[in-house]
Amino acid sequence: MIQLIEYALNGALLGLLYALIAMGFVVIYRASKVFNFAQGELVVVGAFLVWFFTLDLGLPLYVGFALALIGAAIFGLIIEPLLFRRLVGQSTFSMVMVTIGLLILLRGLVLVIFGPSVRPFPDLISTAPITFGDITLNRGLAYGGIFTILLAIGVSLYFSRTRPGLRMTVVAEDHQIAQSMGISVRRSIAYAWGMGMVLSTLGAVFYLNGKSVTFLVAEIGFAALPVALLAGLESVGGLIPAGIIVGVAQGLAAGYIDPVVGGSFSAVFPYLVMVIILFLRPSGLFGWRIVERV
Template identity: 35%
Template sequence: MDFFLETLVGGLLAGVMYALVAIGFVLIYKASGVFNFAQGSMVLCAALTFVTLRDKGLDFWSAGLVTLVVMVALGVAIERVVLRPLVNQPQITLFMATLGLSFVIEGVAQILMGASVHELDLGVVDVPVEVGPIQISQFDLVAAGVAGALVIGLSIFFSATRIGVSLRAIADDPQAALSIGIRLQTLWRIVWGVAGFVALVAGLLWGARQGVQFSLTFVVLKALPVLLIGGFTSIAGAIVGGLIVGAADSLAEIYIGPLLGGSVSTWFAYVLAVVFLLIRPAGLFGERAIERV
C-alpha cells in the first residue's frame, strides 16, 4: 500500500508541473483563440537563456531577472510581429504560424547559445523525504509547490481582477468586448507577456529535472492530453487535467507496463485523453461551442 501511495503522490506532483505548462496554452487560447504550439520552444528558450547567463557569471537572481525580461519581450514580440497581422485568418493559419515559429525559436536559440546539454541547479537537493509512511522526492515537493503557487496565483489573477474579467468578455464575444471599450491588443500583449513568465518558471523547473537540452520542447506533448482532458479554456481544467494525467501515467507505468512488456508512459496519457474526448469532447471544464444558424 505504501508503494502505491508513493507512486500516486509522485504522479500528482508531476501532474502539477504538467499543469503549469498547459496553463501557458490556456492563457493564449482563451484570450485570442490561438493554439500556441511554440510554447514548448519558449520553455526551452527560457531555460537555455538562464543557464547561459549563469555560465557567464551572473548570480541566480540577476540571471532570472534578465531571463524574465527576455521572455516577456519575446512573448510581446510574437504577438505584435507574427500574430497581430494574422488576425481574422483561419485557425489553421494561426496554428501553422506558431508551429513554424517554434522551429525558428529553437534554431535561433541553438545559434546564439549552442546545442550542448546544460545542467541547471536550483539549489534543491533531490533526496527522499519521509512524509508519513511514504518517501517523496524533495525536488518534486519543492517544484510542485512553486508550480502550484503560480497556478493558484494565475487563477486568482484571471478570475478576480479587471484584466481577468476583460479576458472572459473577449473570450465570450470579442466584438461586444470591443464595443464597450476593452482594448483587445493591450490585453493580448499582457497575456503573451504572462505566457513568457509561465514559460520561464516551467523552463527552470523542467530544466532542473531533465537537464537543459532540446528534447525539453517535448514536454508540451505531455501537456496536450492535459488540455484535452481539462479543456482548452479553463485554468482549473488545466490543474485537474494535469493531476489526472500525472497520477494515471505513474500508476500505468508501474502496474500496466510490466503486463504489456514495456514502458507505457509515452502513450498512455493519449489513450486516456481519447477516452475523455469520447465522453466529453469539450473536456471536463471546457465550454461547448454553440453555433446559431
C-alpha cells in the same frame, strides 16, 4: 501498499508539473483564442534564458533567475508585434498555423544561438529528495506542485475577478465583439504571450532542477497537452484536477503496466485517457460549452 502510494504521489507531482506547463498554453488560449503548438519551444527558450543568465553570465542564482523571468516576459511580448499584429481580424486558423511556424522557427533559433550541446541547469532548489518514512519525493517537483496549485488559484481569480483578466476573457470569446467593445485584441494577445512565456520559464525551472537542458526538452510541451485538453482549454483552475488525474494514471501505469507490457506504455497512456475523456465530454472537464451559431 507503500509502493502504490509512492507511484501515485510521484505521478501526481509529475501531473502538477504538466499542469504548470499546460497553464502557459491555457493562458495563451484563454486570452487570445490562439492554440499554441509552440508551447514546448517556449519552455526551451525559458530554460535557456535561465541557463544564460545564471551559469553562462555567472550572475548570482536569484538575480539571474529574476533577469531570466524579465527576459522571458519581454520575449513573449515581442511575439505579438512580430507575428500576430497583422493577423488580428483574420481567421483564428491562420493564427494557429503561425504558431506551427513559430515552433519550427524557435527550434532553429535555439539551435543556432545556444547550440545542440547538453548544458547543465542551475539548481534553484536543493536536489536532495524529500523523504516521509519509506516514500521519497523529488524536491523540485514537490515545491513545483505546491507552487502550481497556488498559482492556478491566483491566475484563475485574475481571469474571473479582475478587470484586465475579464478583458482578456472577452477576447478569448470573440475577437470582433471584443474589438467593438473597445478592448484591444492586440494588447491582450501580447500580454497573453508574455504571461505564457513567464509560466513556461517557471515550468522549466521546476522541471529541470537537477537535470540538464537541450533543445529536446521541448517534448514536454506535447506531453502536457492531455492535461490542457482534459481540463478544457479555457479552464485554469481545472488544470489542477486534470493534472493530478493524468499524472496519477501515468504514475500507476509506469509502476504496474509497464513491467507487464515491457515498454513505455506509460508515455502513451495519458493520450488514451485524453481521447476517451474527450469522447465522453468533448470540451474537457471544465471547458466552456460554446453554443455555436452559423
